Amino acid sequence: MRIDIMTLFPDAVDAMMNASIIGRAQERGFVTIRTHQIREFTTNRQMQVDDYPYGGGRGAVMQADPLYRCWQHICDEAGGRVHTIYMSPCGRVLTQQVARELKERYDHLILVCGHYEGVDQRFLDECVDEEISMGDFVVTGGEIPAMALADCLCRMVPGVLPEESCYTDESHWNGLLEYPQYSRPEEWHGRKVPEVLLSGHHGNVADWRTRESYKRTMARRPDLWEKFDLTQVHSRHDKKVLAQALAEYEAAQRPPEDAGEAESAE
Ligand SMILES: C[S@@+](CC[C@H](N)C(=O)[O-])C[C@H]1O[C@@H](n2cnc3c(N)ncnc32)[C@H](O)[C@@H]1O
Incomplete structure (x- = not known):
């Protein structure tokens, strides 16, 4: 070029x-x-x-x-x-x-x-x-x-x-924002790296990243989330990851007292 x-x-x-x-x-x-x-x-x-x-x-x-x-x-x-x-x-x-x-x-x-x-x-x-x-x-x-x-x-x-x-796994390529990134050390200023990223379990890491990407897009760019084509989420596994992300996002939106009630009801 x-x-x-x-x-x-x-x-x-x-x-x-x-x-x-x-x-x-x-x-x-x-x-x-x-x-x-x-x-x-x-x-x-x-x-x-x-x-x-x-x-x-x-x-x-x-x-x-x-x-x-x-x-x-x-x-x-x-x-x-x-x-x-x-x-x-x-x-x-x-x-x-x-x-x-x-x-x-x-x-x-x-x-x-x-x-x-x-x-x-x-x-x-x-x-x-x-x-x-x-x-x-x-x-x-x-x-x-x-x-x-x-x-x-x-x-x-x-x-x-x-x-x-390197450029397709980035924010905006597929209409979503990227998941959060972490590097060493494992703990900095009392803030820990999410456990799953230290697990060495590639499948779980991939699922976590997908969920975080969904949730970040829902929270920060509802305009992008609205346009995101959910029909491209095909497999049962991918649908489950999407459902988990939606549930986690909705739970995070609830006021703290509701969250407490939900916990005590469980
Ligand atoms: C001060 S700006 C001129 C703005 C113009 N008078 C207007 O109100 O639309 C000078 C130059 O900066 C560039 N520029 C300013 N803002 C831009 C933007 N958002 N995107 C692309 N180029 C921009 C353009 O090349 C423009 O000719």
């Missing part, structure tokens, strides 16, 4: 994208991320990329022409038009599902990072195929959203992570 990022801050993006797992994936040739300084495509001596907004108001707008020249340079190098995404709070919100779709459809993308008040609409109309938002909030520039999208896409490329389960 190749990702070209158009930005006013290539050094900041390179520093992040050349580090850690994504940096190593680039060194090993699984993915390529190239940044392009939009300023280099200006035709004025000051290398100015922005100007006042027509119609008045505060701030500055990134002009269409430097963006267009930068975009055209990348497409010329690629030998044709490349699917282009403008990182924008007005776009569709990035989810794991959106990232999966993009990864399946395209092996080359251009990500455009805006700044100031945004980008001249005419550049968007002419060159941009879609807009993607990092969430319903506004940040100063498109660099952090572009890096988040690039990282999310690259970690799904075969070879980047040791095996497929």
Whole structure:
């Protein structure tokens, strides 16, 4: 996969994208991320990329022409038009599902990072195929959203992570949140690791993780739980684990006195 990022801050993006797992994936040739300084495509001596907004108001707008020249340079190098995404709070919100779709459809993308008040609409109309938002909030520039999208896409490329389960056994892959994780020591600040994780019983550990994943999703993201397709829970065993999770979740919702009554009734 190749990702070209158009930005006013290539050094900041390179520093992040050349580090850690994504940096190593680039060194090993699984993915390529190239940044392009939009300023280099200006035709004025000051290398100015922005100007006042027509119609008045505060701030500055990134002009269409430097963006267009930068975009055209990348497409010329690629030998044709490349699917282009403008990182924008007005776009569709990035989810794991959106990232999966993009990864399946395209092996080359251009990500455009805006700044100031945004980008001249005419550049968007002419060159941009879609807009993607990092969430319903506004940040100063498109660099952090572009890096988040690039990282999310690259970690799904075969070879980047040791095996497929490294990204499929994670929150949001199957519509659920992940179970809690623990590492050494067994006890920290008086808090113990759940007994089952020390048992060495793989089946029980797997069931506990599934239950915790269900319960965490029910508690924290009822919107996701509502959409979770329960028909994919097939076997009798899996249905039992689901029923246990539901019972445990419901018990945890009851006020403490009810729980006490339930205990004494048993
Ligand atoms: C200060 S913002 C401009 C916000 C714009 N005036 C608006 O109200 O929609 C500057 C740049 O940051 C980026 N940006 C800000 N928030 C974003 C978000 N939630 N997702 C993706 N990009 C974002 C965009 O590239 C945008 O052009």
